[in-house]
Amino acid sequence: xxxxxxxxxxxxxxxxxxxxxxxxxxxxxxxxxxxxxxxxxxxxxxxxxxxxxxxxxxxxxxxxxxxxxxxxxxxxxxxxxxxxxxxxxxxxxxxxxxxxxxxxxxxxxxxxxxxxxxxxxxxxxxxxxxxxxxxxxxxxxxxxxxxxxxxxxxxxxxxxxxxxxxxxxxxxxxxxxxxxxxxxxxxxxxxxxxxxxxxxxxxxxxxxxxxxxxxxxxxxxxxxxxxxxxxxxxxxxxxxxxxxxxxxxxxxxxxxxxxxxxxxxxxxxxxxxxxxxxxxxxxxxxxxxxxxxxxxxxxxxxxxxxxxxxxxxxxxxxxxxxxxxxxxxxxxxxxxxxxxxxxxxxxxxxxxxxxxxxxxxxxxxxxxxxxxxxxxxxxxxxxxxxxxxxxxxxxxxxxxxxxxxxxxxxxxxxxxxxxxxxxxxxxxxxxxxxxxxxxxxxxxxxxxxxxxxxxxxxxxxxxxxxx
Numbered sequence: 001x002x003x004x005x006x007x008x009x010x011x012x013x014x015x016x017x018x019x020x021x022x023x024x025x026x027x028x029x030x031x032x033x034x035x036x037x038x039x040x041x042x043x044x045x046x047x048x049x050x051x052x053x054x055x056x057x058x059x060x061x062x063x064x065x066x067x068x069x070x071x072x073x074x075x076x077x078x079x080x081x082x083x084x085x086x087x088x089x090x091x092x093x094x095x096x097x098x099x100x101x102x103x104x105x106x107x108x109x110x111x112x113x114x115x116x117x118x119x120x121x122x123x124x125x126x127x128x129x130x131x132x133x134x135x136x137x138x139x140x141x142x143x144x145x146x147x148x149x150x151x152x153x154x155x156x157x158x159x160x161x162x163x164x165x166x167x168x169x170x171x172x173x174x175x176x177x178x179x180x181x182x183x184x185x186x187x188x189x190x191x192x193x194x195x196x197x198x199x200x201x202x203x204x205x206x207x208x209x210x211x212x213x214x215x216x217x218x219x220x221x222x223x224x225x226x227x228x229x230x231x232x233x234x235x236x237x238x239x240x241x242x243x244x245x246x247x248x249x250x251x252x253x254x255x256x257x258x259x260x261x262x263x264x265x266x267x268x269x270x271x272x273x274x275x276x277x278x279x280x281x282x283x284x285x286x287x288x289x290x291x292x293x294x295x296x297x298x299x300x301x302x303x304x305x306x307x308x309x310x311x312x313x314x315x316x317x318x319x320x321x322x323x324x325x326x327x328x329x330x331x332x333x334x335x336x337x338x339x340x341x342x343x344x345x346x347x348x349x350x351x352x353x354x355x356x357x358x359x360x361x362x363x364x365x366x367x368x369x370x371x372x373x374x375x376x377x378x379x380x381x382x383x384x385x386x387x388x389x390x391x392x393x394x395x396x397x398x399x400x401x402x403x404x405x406x407x408x409x410x411x412x413x414x415x416x417x418x419x420x421x422x423x424x425x426x427x428x429x430x431x432x433x434x435x436x437x438x439x440x441x442x443x444x445x446x447x448x449x450x451x452x453x454x455x456x457x458x459x460x461x462x463x464x465x466x467x
Contacts (some may be wrong), residue, residue, distance in 0.1 A: 045071065052084050056091070064088050079109035079118065086121055090128075099125045112145040116155075119145065123158065132166030140433040143466075152430070159433070159467040167221040169231075175213045177439070177460025181206040182241045183259045187453040206454070207247035209256060213239040219269070227273040233286070235265040261297075263290040279308030279316065292330075300326040314348040336366035352385035369405040369413075376400050391425040409449050417445040417454075427466060434463040 043051065052067035065088045071081035082105035089098035099122060106118035119142035126135035136159060143155040163169065185206035215237040223230045241256040248254070267286035274281045284304045290297045306320040320342045328334040344358035357380045366372040379397035399417045406413035421441045429436055438461055445454035 045074070049080055049084070052081075056084065056087055061088050061092055077104075077108040079105040079111065079114045082108070083114065083117055083121065086118075086125075090121070090125060095125050095128060106141070112147050115145040116142050116147065116151050120155070120158070123162070127162055127165070130165075132162050133168055133170065135162045136166065136170075143433045144431060155433075156467055163467070169217075169219040169221075171217040171465070172434075172463075173213070173215040173217075174434075174463040175460050176211070177458045178208075178210050178244075179456060179458035180208045181454065181456040182209040182211055182243070182247075182256075183207050184454065184456070186451045187455060188450050204451075205250065206456075207243055207251065207254065207259075209241055209243040209247055211239060211241055211458075211460075213237065227276070229271045231269045233265070233267040233269055233284070235263070235288075238262045258293045261290065261292050263288055267302075279310045282306040282308075296329040298326050298328050298330075300324060316346055318344045318346070320344075331368075334366065334368045334371050336364050336368075336371050338362060338364040349382075353383045355382045356380065366405075369403060369407060372405045373401050373403045375402070386427065389426060389428055391427055393423045393425075395419075395421045395423075406449075411448060413447060413449045413452065415445055415447045415452060417443065419443045425464065430466060431463075433465055433467055435466045437462045437464045 048067050048071055052064045052071070055061075055064040055067065064084060068081045068085040068088065071078050072085065075081070082101045086098040086101035086105065089095070089101060102118045102121040102125065106115050106122065109115050109118065119138050123135040123138035123142065126132070126138060139155050139159045139162065143152060143159075146152040146155055183206065186204055187206060189205050215235065218234040219231045221229065221231050239261045241259040243254060243256045265286055265288035267284060269282065269284045271280050271282045273279075282305070284302075284306075286302045286304075287300070288302075289299045302322060302324040304320060304322045306318060309317040309319070311317060320340075322338075322340040322342075324338045324340075326336050326338075328336075340360055340362035342358060342360040344356060346354060346356040349355050357378075359379070360375075360377045362375045362377075364371060364373050364375075377397060377399040379395070381393065381395040383393040384391065397417075397419045399415075399419075401415040401417075403413040403415075419442070421439060423437055423439045425435055425437045427435055439459070441456070441458050441460070443454070443456045445452065447453050
């Protein structure tokens with residue numbers, strides 16, 4: 001098994017290095033008329049560069065390095081000469097010298113094409129040294145200065161190759177959005193009991209404001225062969241809230257920090273081909289803790305078992321069962337245990353893109369009447385191929401909840417929630433390999449108990465990786 005993985009790694013490295021060197025030499029430009037190495041005539045700087053590239057391509061590393069040295073004696077910040085020195089040193093196996101020269105070339109050049117070549121070469125050397133995460137960072141730098149589609153595609157393919165070798169996967173998320181309901185508050189604070197109106201705490205009313213969130217998801221590969229992969233998982237997420245002027249006027253004692261939210265999660269994911277013709281079987285075990293406002297909120301453990309069923313080259317089903325136990329740290333009565341079953345179908349659309357539908361059935365057991373419930377959720381999504389400068393995705397869901405123990409109101413409590421959303425990605429607007437995604441979301445909850453009616457409308461911008 002290990003021999004197979006090593007062989008695959010060697011092939012990917014070879015493909016990456018071949019791509020890098022080919023690109024670097026192609027962007028150097030067409031060769032001019034050759035100048036004999038024995039000639040005593042004075043060479044101009046462009047002639048010296050051409051001769052150095054010719055020497056490198058023909059395998060005369062000594063001459064190529066000598067010419068690069070002369071060019072650097074003339075100007076120690078000559079980016080083209082530094083790239084030539086890096087290429088020669090890399091070919092000779094002097095990776096430390098090659099990395100320094102390529103890094104200097106990136107730092108000293110103000111030419112995006114040369115910066116791309118230099119960053120690509122540094123990533124190449126980092127890959128040889130098995131510094132895969134650093135290589136990915138330099139490929140993001142290369143993508144950021146890419147001047148054409150060919151270079152962007154080269155950076156993308158190289159990033160994918162390095163990611164296959166890298167045992168550590170890092171996913172970053174950044175989102176900013178305004179919302180009319182940053183605290184998931186109620187539309188009304190009036191509840192009818194026995195025909196008499198009662199008014200609840202104003203801090204429970206929906207408040208408008210602004211939200212900024214950031215998250216990082218880590219997966220570290222512990223073991224992998226042809227039929228199994230085991231990863232250690234970690235996730236950090238933090239959401240910061242600022243209230244708008246209307247919210248501050250409505251509840252003067254409230255602060256945005258009262259609604260800040262953070263979570264830390266760690267776990268293990270094991271994927272196996274128990275039935276290779278069927279699809280991947282996955283078991284994920286997670287533990288986590290969250291905080292809300294100025295206090296700890298909950299601590300939980302979760303086990304999720306999933307099975308993918310490949311129905312064809314264009315369609316698959318996924319079944320999952322999730323068991324969760326949650327200890328509420330703010331109020332023990334809200335602690336709960338839950339069991340959920342879900343099924344999702346994903347299919348490639350004939351007109352391009354994908355579409356999917358799914359359903360989840362969930363039961364939650366708790367001593368709290370506002371937590372103990374049974375729910376059914378249906379969802380659908382449609383991702384379209386690129387349309388001009390955008391790539392849109394539509395999603396919708398509806399959920400019905402029945403609260404078993406809710407007895408504060410005659411007739412109990414039932415909630416119906418409808419969610420609609422559209423995400424629009426702009427693939428041509430890239431910054432260090434991240435592209436903006438604009439999201440418009442709407443959510444509406446109708447409850448048999450008025451104080452649980454909810455509505456939220458928001459527009460956000462998220463930075464998502466294009467690799």
